[in-house]
Amino acid sequence: MREHLVREEQVFREHYFHARDGLRLYGRCYGSEVIGGGKPPIVCLPGLTRNSRDFHRLAAFLASPDGGAYPVVTLDYRGRGQSERDSDKSRYTIAVEAVDVVAACAHFGISKATFIGTSRGGLILHYLIASAPALIGRVVLNDIGPVIEIEGLLRIRDYLNAPARPSSWADAPDLLQRLHGPDFARLGPQDWREMADAIYRDVGGVPMADFDPAIAAQLRGLTSEAVLPSLWPQFDAFADTPIMVIRGEHSRLLSAATVQEMARRHSGLIAITAPGQGHAPLLHVDGLKDEIAAFIQS
Template sequence: MPTFQSDGLNLNYESAGEGPVVLCIHGFASSGKVNWVDVGWVDTLTGAGYRAVTLDNRGHGASDKPHDPERYHPQDMARDAVALLDHLGIDQAAVLGYSMGARIAAFMAFEHEPRVACAIFGGMGMNLINGLSDGNDIIAGLRAPSLEELTHPTARQFRIFADHTGSDREALAACMETSRAPMARADVRRINVPVLVAVGEADTMAGAPEALANLLPQGEAFVIPKRDHMRATGDKAFKAAGLAFLGRTFAARSFS
């Protein structure tokens, strides 16, 4: 598996297809493979004529996993994404992020705007600004001796997911401490690239997509029907909305 270096860390990535580049940034406790390959997003993108580049964020997948919470600020993880574009010689890409990956995409679009043609914030609505209220419960769940002790539903969900993916739970706990830092409302208003905000209809973790889209200068909202936070990633309606958005804002504009 190919790797690159960023901030002294070895990070894993994969690339598939040819065409305009879509950089795919996964969510918390996931990986490039779990978040984008296994649910069919990579096949969807390459089938539509895009090059899909998936990244294993620090602390996840096959990438290095520091246990220091100071290594997981979203600004640092956004710089990892830019470093991957530099490594591959890519000047600009569309960025597709889910949950934590959407937060990283937002900081990337704000702080490195010339590198981002457009962005899709999946599984992230107004909690980009409001923060994640369940974060401390998730941290406690990751550090608990066993699943049987956990009663908090969100903590149980993420503990089960982390165990299923064979994750380093201490690295994930460190990541949760700092990666969930909210973005200032004024900074959201200054993200001056087209953004699709796509959140599941039954998602109680992301916050309202319409309210966030209304703050973005070029934002639009899409509600993924009948999906919660954990089941929206590979949804067909989400993929269709994402491809339509990319067709309007990236491929048609830059490559037609």
């Protein structure tokens, strides 16, 4: 069982609500339930197969007096975490998930927010800046930008579709460290335990990946010859939006060259490197949470 893992502090309220197509979705609210009562809300969007638990430590900090006492919402996309799995697997797309984010904002009464988007979450923000620009106040892009490096995407394909699975909760952190340790030398034993708690759900005492396998299956046909479209026109639409980009030092998905070009196109962009981390950085370690809080407060 998972008793040995770090328990989440119950500093959030759980919410269930519905997407426009009726699918049941899940989110958490940290801090004040009163959106629009003073402090601007923060909405956290996870990566491809990840969920709201990824942001627990960061969200709890930002909702605390030390972090600025913001209302913070973290979301599970359809097919991930506690959101319902979609019977139509073709709806696991950025466009559909962006519409779900709009539905989530309506549920929480959010008309404008700071968005923190990790990987897939940042791609959703590139979509929202065109489809729902009024929602976006500030943006933190966590290891994602307008250009995705194929090497990084192939690595994601491989580990999401690999046969290796933890046999027990005791084995889960060690497995994750074996898979990702070279890119995440900065992380300690507690970080790996918390990562396991975020990635896996308990099924009869055994950790299982907490997402619909159809999401990972979408990447199986990807090859090194694939041509990935860039999102520079969408990124340029952030011209008047305060932006911070965080790149993992060992990231294979977001290149330093892309970050440099983002800074050239957006003169106010704040670029941060997460030392000793790869794709995608944990945002509560090594002072990153303080950098994010300072950016939101600026």
